[in-house]
Amino acid sequence: MSELIRVENVHKIYRMGEVEVPALRGVSVVIERGEFVAVMGASGSGKSTFMNILGCLDHPTSGKYFLEGEEVGSLSRNEWAHLRNKRIGFVFQGFNLLARTSAVENVELPMMYNGYAGKRRHERALDVLALVGLGNRVDHLPNQLSGGQQQRVAIARALVNRPSLILADEPTGNLDSATSGEIMALFERLNVEQGMTIILVTHEPDIAVHARRQIQFKDGLVVSDRLNEAVTGLAQPQGI
Numbered sequence: 001m002s003e004l005i006r007v008e009n010v011h012k013i014y015r016m017g018e019v020e021v022p023a024l025r026g027v028s029v030v031i032e033r034g035e036f037v038a039v040m041g042a043s044g045s046g047k048s049t050f051m052n053i054l055g056c057l058d059h060p061t062s063g064k065y066f067l068e069g070e071e072v073g074s075l076s077r078n079e080w081a082h083l084r085n086k087r088i089g090f091v092f093q094g095f096n097l098l099a100r101t102s103a104v105e106n107v108e109l110p111m112m113y114n115g116y117a118g119k120r121r122h123e124r125a126l127d128v129l130a131l132v133g134l135g136n137r138v139d140h141l142p143n144q145l146s147g148g149q150q151q152r153v154a155i156a157r158a159l160v161n162r163p164s165l166i167l168a169d170e171p172t173g174n175l176d177s178a179t180s181g182e183i184m185a186l187f188e189r190l191n192v193e194q195g196m197t198i199i200l201v202t203h204e205p206d207i208a209v210h211a212r213r214q215i216q217f218k219d220g221l222v223v224s225d226r227l228n229e230a231v232t233g234l235a236q237p238q239g240i
Contacts, residue, residue: 003069004164004197005031005054010063010073012049012220023049024060025220033164036191036198036231038208041217048169050217051201055088055167056080068164085113089158089166093173095150097142103129103153104138110161128156131194132186148179155186159196166190168200172207184210188231 012024024046031037041047052058053065056072057080065073072083084090097106107125116124129138132152142150151171158166168187172180188210190196200211208214212231216224 002033003030004033004035004067005029006064006066007050007053008064008066010050010053010060010065012046012053012058013061022220024053026063027220027222029215029222029225031197031199033197034191034195035213036187036211037200037213037215038211039199039201039215039217040203040205040208042203045217046220047201047217049220051167051169051199054165054199055090056084085110086161087164089161089163091151091154091158091166091168091171093170095142095147095154095174097150097153097157099142102139102141103134103145103156106142106153107156107160110157114161124160125156128160129153131159132156146179147175148182151175151179151183152186155183155190159190164197166196166198168198170202171200172202172204180207 007027007029010024010027011022014021014023027046027050039047039050049058053060053073056075060073063073064071067087075083098109104122104125107129108121111121111124126135126138129135132155134149134152134156137145137149142153145153172183175183184207187198187200191198202208209228209230211228213227214224215222
């Protein structure tokens, strides 16, 4: 497998007036293509700051972040916006769907910024909605969908530009246990069958257990990085 992410001695310090608050204290992590990684830790542990840096939403104070061999941690905000649209898909706890827009239109939206023609954009969105099991719900508005179906639309939207990386931030936080299990099964299938690299932030051990690898943060440091032996194999990238 090839290296997708390399984080080298990353520090992040937030300044609040005269006070410095360290959020990351020298984090170094390598993640290969095709891995499914759960990032865990209590509130204030640094896991969300780490995710923001991986998602090119926040600069590290010091240290380096490489994505697909390119140092991206120091890029400009405009360069980040282009990179996020092309190479990173995001899935959030709150779904973040446009309320008056159908499922297929929500999924089409990221492609509009990449210059996809209308027909090609529509066909691609339909294909990805079918992949996540919503081929029969494409014209439904978000309020006509269950929470689990809305999150599937959000996952389809994250996949539609064929990103290198999916970042999922507490993606089951608004879902009941049964629906959470369905969403995690979908992530597992996307990882194993489609070769998607997935990094998931969670504070719930029963969610993290679905990942092949678990990274634990505490006080801005990685205190544990281990494989989950109950989950076997490393996905081979297939493309979607």
